[in-house]
Amino acid sequence: MKKTAIYQPKRPGAPGWFNKWVQSPRWLIGFAIVATLCLAVYSVGAMYGQTTAGSTLGMSYGVAAAIAGVAVVAYGGRRRAQRIRSLGRTWYYLEIHVYGGVLFLLLVFMHTAFRVPSGILTWVLWAASLWMTATGLFGLVLQKWIPTLLASGLSTEVHLDRIPELIVEMRLRAEALLESAAEPVRALYRREVAPVMAGPQPRWIYYVDATGGFRSRARPFERIRGLLPDADRAALDEILELYRTKLEMDAHFTLQRTLRLWLFLHVPAAVLMFGLLALHVFFVLYY
């Protein structure tokens, strides 16, 4: 059996939250052991001498942090070289990215002796490391939470990049239906549906309710449905289905775009951090 993410065996006895948030307990346990070892080494070192970034131990933590950082960055490279099978499964890189990222921050804190650096470059570096890891963890939460939200109550699955063209397709179909529909249906479309069909419309409500409050929006349709003849009733039902699908598209657009926009929080800080890290390493070697 392949041991990629979706093939990870679920633990029947484990609570749901654990199955949801922990893909591999072995990685979690491994991370916990390494982090505990790091803290133990730090504690022992702190008992026997003052730890500063420039001390032997402090330097060692810094070097370890830099190595962890390089390992974390490897995930981005692996994603861009997915056709090279010999590099191993991307899932492993992702686990290293997540756990290694947290370990990186821990090592940075150990390097600075759990103090805020007072130098400008080192402070920016420290802040970028903190920001990068915090937004990384935020992204991890989003990656777990948004798919669950999208799967709860939506009947349509759609790729973010296709949403604009599908909305156009739906609008054209709805307008075709309206040509032979009764005036009440056309009026209802103009009032309720046409503004929505104009294009993708992200809304905050989708973070809470992925259906976007469709039930209340469908009530005007129900009110006139009983008054219409059968032919118009079929057209009204199809327009309502298109309307519901459009709102689901908006939910996908809103939530999937969040998954992409999150990268703007994480990646620039990561690029900045690694650039300044290189500079920091140079200055440390030079001075």
Next chain:
Amino acid sequence: MKGLFSRARLTVASKYLMPARQRWPYLIGLILTIPLMAVFAVSAVAGKAELVSNGPLSSNHALFGQDCGTCHEAFGSVTNARCESCHEKSGDPVKAYAFDTHYRYRSQEFDRTASSSSEGACFSCHTEHRGREQVITHVADTQCASCHFKSVAQHPEFEFVSHELKDPANLKFEHTVHVKEVRDEHELADIEQTCITCHVARDDGATFEPIAFDAHCGECHLTSSTSTKPAPLLASANDNQPGVLSLETIRSLRGPGTRWSFFANPNEFELLGESISKRPVYHADQWVMENLRFLRGRLYPSAELADLLRGSADRAPQDITALYEEAITTLATRIAELKDDPSRTVQAELEELTDLLATVRQRLNDPFSPLDENRFAVSVGDRDSSLSGTDREAYVEVVNALTNPCQECHYVEQATIKAVQTDQGNLIRAEFNHRAHILHARCLDCHNQIPIRENVANDVEATEATDNAEILNNPPLATCLTCHSPKQAGSECITCHVFHPDKGRRSNLLRYHP
């Protein structure tokens, strides 16, 4: 068309859609990073070091802030050599900063050595770039803990407590009776006020002035009725019998340091047959001291340097400089007295004294000449071996008669009054400041090894065993720990201890150098 999907029957994409490349986040990252890196790099090259520095320098080094090269070497580190360009050299003969010196200075264990590989760089303890307010001499406990115990709770008991060390005060003294006398004499209600009547704080409040006889003892001791015991009087200085010289004989000798004899009152001497006594006797009475020197010269003819001191050469290690200074003062006085005498003998002696003064001065002023109190000490090796045991006893008898009033308080050994040690240097490993403590504790709260408070309160006569000058009236560690704990008063190593020796006493440092 590949088919339809969803309940709205939407068309399936004609081809598989790969997730779009996310270039913008990386691009934004680069747009932020490249200029920022350029700013840092250019600032480093242009000498704006504060941008790339690991933090502001301490105020001591703040003026070097823009010039990293003052301390740093390219692709090197901050070497001790850079520190030494302003501070003392760690590798000089005095080795003020070396571990060897630290061991010996603090432990007085002169056989302890450290290998050169264990000598750390200055910056390993004195960490820079931690802000203007950072005091780089403030070394964290963890630095000390790498060799010593880890917290104040593990601090060993003071050596004078654990080893029951005696106070080498060289004084016959009982506190209780004196406290009562002072209290009654000055009508003091507070017993602690009697302490500060004699123990007068120095200007800095850290320590006390030495007890002075005239100020503190003379009111009761050596009164006008005090006299020496009769001692055999010698007809001349050449008389080989045990005895003392009369004032007239001393005058006639016109030896160094005897000018006082021309101003002394002859009526203070009483001839009792072939013996003589003196009344009154002053503190450090010139006639007594001169005869003591004379008798010591007979008993220990080789101990000439001992004549330069009023008492013995016993000094705490930190007071050896004072020993040399006393010798210099004595020599200078003698030279000044002899200068006007044209006789050839005196001039020859003057020349010798001048040479000796130069030698002592050179030794005191040269930081690389070790000071040695033993040069001034009277030792068994200085004895006149030609004297028989009976003769020696006879001389000692004369010495005892001469110094009988002195021996009420002082010890006399080898015809020398044992110097009272005002600072016994009990806290050789730590510093103590009374000023910082006086507001929080009363004298006898800490100095409670002699039960003065109880004796005075209960009007009890102190016993020799519980109240004498040999009892080190300093508190055990537990007394300090009642206030010095992590949650109260400072309990860091450097609260009491200093790693490097006091460089103000540079010549003394040679004692710690092998």
